[in-house]
Amino acid sequence: MCLFSKDSFGFLESSQAFYFRTQNGSFFSTDGQPPESSYLISSIPPSLSLPQQQLSRIPQKPDNIRERERERESQSSMSDSELITLCLLPSILALLLVSILIQRKHQTRFKLNLPPGHAGWPFLGETIAYLKPYSATSIGAFMEQHISRFGKIYRSNLFGEPTIVSADAELNRFILQNEGRLFECSYPRSIGGILGKWSMLVLVGDMHRDMRIISLNFLSHARLRTVLLREVEQSTLLVLSSWKESCTFSAQDESKKFTFNLMAKHIMSLDPGEAETEQLKKEYVTFMKGVVSPPLNFPGTAYRKALRSRSTILKFIERKMEGRVRRMKEGGGGGGEESSREDDDLLGWVLKHSNLSTEQILDLILSLLFAGHETSSVAIALAIFFLQACPRAIDQLREEHLEIARGKKKAGETELNWEDYKKMEFTQCNKCTSNPRGQSSQDSSSSTCPGANYFMPFGGGPRLCAGSELAKLEMAVFIHHLVLNFSWELAEPDEAFAFPFVDFPRGLPIRVQRHTLL
């Protein structure tokens, strides 16, 4: 959601609150205020009666029984259910009417300034259609239809909020670059409720800046060189060493294991494979599905499940935090390898060096663990998927990594160092393999290609992904060991879908062959 200043676009006066959703999922509001409470009134189910086919399926009572009942009813006073219906129905209808009127009034107020589009159902708007899964190598039917009908910038109602959707790369870039000046970021309340009010993704202003500094410090260039490169390589080797030749397994699960283990270790010193680490990973899968789901807090919905997972995850982090504080009080951790590891993780750092409250630390850890593993695991799964369809790119990658591996063998070294990483030039270009049009990796590898300026996988401006350098390092190191040690193929056809979080419905089943190239 964003402020469209009249000077730049002519849609809105800058004093008006205006909500805007960019394609990468972030929402902006013009004034940083939550949407008007009037929009909440419309949280009434759209249908209060059963559809006709369902009515006809309800078993009918025999006529004589009905006769008798009718007699009894006419003698007795009104039943409870009738009373409730009589009292509630007018109120519900009135609420529905008010909600529609308010929406209409709002639309009329902004009519002259808004781009074309429509608001859909009260409260839910067009959320259900927007969230309908589509192939991740396309923009999806919802976007296609809306763009062809209304253009690249259109009005809608998503996640219970009035929204302007922009599929215009130039405008999206402009908005991202001007966040905090012309625009202010905000997520719909439903998403904020899951991520937490202290999550960096949701915070604005000074508090966002402070949290960002902590994250950037934790993901700094110096740490990447001295600590993270080694940890990334160890986590890669741990995952790849478990791959067996004759088996079919889910490459998506493996990439998730790799990125989650890495972040869990770096954030809270959790060990891979431990029961608690596995449990936490499972909770995050449920959590993730709810972050981008309709905000329906009913039993069984993805949203409700995600809220439950959020509280389980928070309890877990809080237990870890209490243990850590206790150990710190008992004597600075007592020395030893474990305590020095704990000193070096994010939890240890914020406890010692920041004055954040417990609630703030919990949301920071929860959202960093989320931001830090979900996206990069998808990127790695996409690379595995696209590369197997592009043998030329694999050959070229292998050449690059063999060169590095030969150099290391000659120097008698085993672990990758920063200079090795810097030599992975073609690999860096191939990160574009996850391009949305499904081009081969070589088609999209040039940074001079038209539109490269608008390729913004890590967002932009003051909210540019804090972990972009770590993500690139993870992908490069993983690809290094992958192409040097394995050939792979799809065991069953699978395809990336946007739900809108990207997922392979069959888990990207692959079969691998091990080889030794050196």
Ligand code: HEM
């Ligand atoms: C391929 C992998 C990744 C992609 C595509 C990606 C993408 C993004 C994008 C688009 C944003 C901006 C969200 C917004 O505008 O609100 C973002 C923010 C962020 N990402 Fe990443 N990310 C990746 C990996 C990581 C990793 C490994 C970390 C490590 C912890 C990380 C941490 C963050 C954080 C902390 C933010 C919030 C920045 C802020 O609000 O100032 N990301 N990421």
